[in-house]
Structures are given as C-alpha cells and as structure tokens.
Amino acid sequence: MSRRKKTSRPTAADVAREAGISQSAVSRAFTPGASVAQSTRHRVLEAARKLKYRPNALARSLTTQRSRIIAVAMTQLDNPFYPSVLQSLSRLLQARGYQILLFTAPQGEAADPLFESVMRYQVDGIILASTMLSSALARECRGAGVPVVLFNRTTNDTGMSSVAGDNEAGGAAIAAFLHAGGHRRYAFMAGLEDSSTSRDRERGFRTALKELGVAEISRAVGRYTREDAAEATRALLHQEQRPDAIFCANDHMAIACMEVARMEFGLNIPRDLSIVGFDDAGMASAPTFDITTYSQPFAAMAAATVSMLSDLMDAPDQPPRRCIVGGELIVRSSARRPPQ
C-alpha cells in the first residue's frame, strides 16, 4: 500500500494525488462557496474519506490569518454561574464555527505570563470573564488588534467593550423590595472588593436605600467563596445590632449565608432574617434555599457577548460598546415580602 513517507497524517497533496487532481482543488473542495465543480468535489471528498484526511486547521490559519479560536479566560468555576456561562458560550461559538481555548487563571498568582502563551495562538478574539487578569493586559490585547469583550466586569478604562448584568438596577430593586418589606437594619455582603460587579451592586443598593432614608448599612466581605461568606455571616450576626436583611453579592454566598444563619444561629428565614442573593444560578431555585434574587440571564448575556465579539471581529476599529443585559427581581421565600 501507499505508505506515507513518515507516519504523519495525510495532506491535501495526498488526497489530490489519490483523486487525480491538483492540491488547489482539494483545498477548494473543503472551502464552502469556493469555485469547484460538484463532480470534482465528490471525487475529493471520497478520496479524503478513503485516506482519512482531515484539513489542517493550523496551516489554514497560517494563510488565512484567522484561527477561528476564541480565548476564554475564567476563574471562579466553583461558582455555578460561570459553568453555565461557559456552556452557553461554548455552544454559541461552536455553532458559529469557533473553538474555545480555555484559560483558567490560577488563584492569586500572577496570571499574565500564563495568558501570554494563550495569545501566541493567534486567537481571533478574547472573552475575559475573570477578575484575575490585569486591565493592563486587556488593553494590551486590544492594542495587538485582538478584539476583547469583558464579561461581567467593567472598567473605567475607555475603549473596552463589555457585557454585564444590570448590577446597579438589581441592587436598587433589592433595596426597594427589602424596604417595602419593612426591614430596619440592612447589611451588604461584598464579593471581591476589586470586582466591578460587587461594587456596582453595592452602589445600587446603597444609593436606593439612601433615597429611602436609610444611611447606615453594615457590611462584610465574602470574597465570592462559601467559606469566606460563612465567616462574613458570623461577623454580621454577632453584632449586637443584628441586621434583619442581608443582601449578598451573589447566590453562592447567599446560600452559605443562609446555612450559617439557620444552622449556627438557629434563625428562621425569612421570619428572623431576610436574605437576598444575585444571579439566580445554581441552587438558588432549589426548594431548600429558595433564594429571592435578581437574575443574571446567563444565556442572553452569553449571546450578547458572542454577537458583540463577532461584530468586533468583522470591524475591529469599531467604537467600544457597553451592553447591559437586564435582569429581574425573582421573588422567592428567603426574604420577607412586602404586605399585600
């Protein structure tokens, strides 16, 4: 049999030889919309099947200057919101013929050097869903001509496109809801101090409460993890003036908060304490927790991200856009409701 020179994979040239036509024809047969006769295309495809030929996407990228690879940077995979997002992104991108090169930033360490190696793959676009990467890096990517979309993370840096939930409106809606429910002593549990999501949610919450006449709010930091959130809850509930409503910057923490309140302090939710989360992801809707929350529609957000990135890839010099995907207050039973 016709053994290839090495053990390496068959190339377009091999297929061409087999089918008795030129290598160009093989290339065209695999390019949708190229100028090839149906008959030769069939011949090519058959020869390809026979030789188990698969076009080399890397070589293709070298000439076309487009890799059809999108880098996705993500941390916090333990917060169920992000796996959901990742899944949506993956589906949408795959449907458009793109592949995801996944980058997970190591906790706490410097992620930039590692990300550097991702950049070498000539990715066509970048989705940054991680707080761990410096904004400087994001800027540099954009400087290198690679479209970047920040997911769930905004920056005051101009020139960056981003997609996020309506954090301020959400915080405000929660404030209004809790206030209408007749709560007196409010607390806010922050996620990561340097994350824009946490900051924006807090701002919306505080501003709305202030307008309602509430200026004093106790505060703790849960760093978006269950452990820290549990600890933060203990701190909040050990105050002599215990809050009667806690707004946690996400559901993940709200659940931890509820567990501590129930199991360690013996509180009845929502009679003794109202707890509100943010995201409407993961176990928030599970009957055990039934968290009142403000939704971040991850599918819609992913869709907006992909479509925005797609536009940027078509026209890189476009002005940056900020897209805010609205959510809604999901009223469940973890917080006392307003009368009537």
Place this chain on the structure above:
Amino acid sequence: MSRRKKTSRPTAADVAREAGISQSAVSRAFTPGASVAQSTRHRVLEAARKLKYRPNALARSLTTQRSRIIAVAMTQLDNPFYPSVLQSLSRLLQARGYQILLFTAPQGEAADPLFESVMRYQVDGIILASTMLSSALARECRGAGVPVVLFNRTTNDTGMSSVAGDNEAGGAAIAAFLHAGGHRRYAFMAGLEDSSTSRDRERGFRTALKELGVAEISRAVGRYTREDAAEATRALLHQEQRPDAIFCANDHMAIACMEVARMEFGLNIPRDLSIVGFDDAGMASAPTFDITTYSQPFAAMAAATVSMLSDLMDAPDQPPRRCIVGGELIVRSSARRPPQ
C-alpha cells in the same frame, strides 16, 4: 516609523532586522535549550519587546508537528463535579505548557460532526469526559494517532486508556455501610443508563448487597439531572413498600432526592430515609445536606489523567492503561449509621 507592510503582527523576521541578526537566531532565542549566546538572546528579547512581537504558535506547530493543544470534551457542566475537574485539568496542563481546546457536546444532538472540527486543530491529545461522544469516534481518534484518555468513562473496547474513580468499590462500600446501618429496603437511582459510571456503581452496590442476602432492590433513573432525579425520587417514595435507603449515583441527584423527600414527603433524613450519594462534590458537604457519599478525588483523578496522557504523547504506541483512583466512604449525616 517602520510601518509593517499591512496592519498585521510583527514576525520573527522583523525582530531579526531590528536586532541585526538572522531570523533563525530569533527563533532560537525563543526556544528554551536552543544554542544561542546569552548576548544575542538579550538583543532579541529586547527587540521583540520593542516591536511587541509574540511568536506565532500556529506557525510553530506547523513545523514541529505538535500543537501543544489538548482537546477536552465535556458535558454536564451543571454537575459541579465537572467544573472542578475542568479547573484541575486546566491548571495541570497549563503548568506543562499545554492549552485546552474545550468542546462541549450539545445535549442529545449528534456531537461527532462538531467534534470533527476540533480534530482539525491537530490536537496533541484528547481527554474525553463526556458520554455524548460515540466510542467509535474515540477509536477513530486513536486510529489517527492522537492519544486519547477517557475520563470517568470506561469502555469494554480494548485499547483505550482511562481514568476513573473506584465505582464498584464505592458501590460496595455503600452497600456494606447501609446494611450495617440496619436498612431493609434498598433503592438505587441510576444516572444515565448508558454511562459506565452509573452501571459500575450499581453493580458494586447490587453485588455486595446480594452477598449480604439482599436480592430485591427498587430502582429509578435520574439521568444525572436535578429534575429527573426529583421525579425519580417521587416514583420511589410513592411505592407502597417505600425504601428506607436510597443510593443515588451521584451527589447532584442525592441532593435533589433529599429535597423531595424532605419538602414533598415531609421525611426526616436520616430517621425516615437514608440517602447516599457519590462524588463528594459541590454542595454535598454543605451542612444543609451533609451527604454521606463515596469520594471521587477530582484533583488526583485529573493529575492521573494528565500524567497518563503525557506518557501517551511521549510514546503513542504504548499499551493502554486503566487507572482507578481510589476514593473513600465519607460518612456524614444523610444516612443512618451503624450502631457503636
């Protein structure tokens, strides 16, 4: 200033010109262990920094025949076990200088054609952590000379390397534990019928019970989702001879099972019903559920996977290995304990 011919990125040739040396030298400067003088390496790196040059990994792969990309196929990202695994895999591979090309199979649809496009990226190896892809495809990959490791999924097909938890031993350990706890009527909640993990766990469970004199086991299918697991629980608990112990094929389902038992049937866990899971992932350890379970040490499993894949990439014609990573029974409070 020296504008490049197009707007495209700078190449090694540009750097060479800037540094006044040959393009080969530039290449070598970026290749660890290559034969370059320290002085020229410095010159190159400086010129590279100045031009914002980044080696093109795709072009490199074309000549080296290695992409340093690993394909990871995963579904079930809503089961928290898998995000944990993904994170571990990502860290380990990144540390070895590999990138992950993520593939998520669409639910129910034919995934093979989509996976085909992943294969075109000349991946150096494949980790299959999804039941959605046909074994035929896995075999074909291996036939194409690409090392494949099945994660948490075995096949009777010879010639496939795999890593899995100790499903049979886990099932058996759970059987022994429940039996010692004095349970009488056992139930098993399967995951996906065609998944080897579910089958193996069931086999271990049944075999051990049979040896203990228990032959009758009721059974339901939860398809590894919360909704189906809830429905399956209802079916099990509506039987006139209600089980007093349910072994769910994973924690994800065990939690759903516990919620239905508590909220809809008003059962006290574990007084009225013992529930055991598998994985020790996600919320299993949360005090609200506190699931007795058999652990799948995801970090160790990921490490084994990466190391096995690494070996296969060094020597592709190696005989296949099956690696079983042992877990342990994690006794919590969701199942009645044996006396003493």
Place this chain on the structure above:
DNA sequence: TATGTTGATGCATACGCTTGCACGGAGAAT
C-alpha cells in the same frame, strides 16, 4: 463564424516558523 462570458482548474507563491547542515571563530589540547 467570431466574440464574449462564465465557471472550473492548475501553478506558484506566501503564511511564520523550525531545524539540518555548513561554516567560522575561539579556545583547549598537543
């Protein structure tokens, strides 16, 4: 019949990099 149009094909080059080979020079060994 002569001319223009269209679609299919092949040739040759470019994409950005690695690497075998040859070569030169600096130092070590004789």
Place this chain on the structure above:
DNA sequence: ATTCTCCGTGCAAGCGTATGCATCAACATA
C-alpha cells in the same frame, strides 16, 4: 604553532494550506 572541539550563527528547505492569476473549455450571444 597546529590540530581538534565545540559553540554560535546563517542559509535554505520545508511544514500544509489558501488564493491571485492565467488558462481553458463550454456555452451563449451577436
């Protein structure tokens, strides 16, 4: 001083594909 190493460097040939250009056949038009 001569030979032998060995390291650092440049040259040039690929790696597998896409694509502009030229060519050519087939057919429609005048």
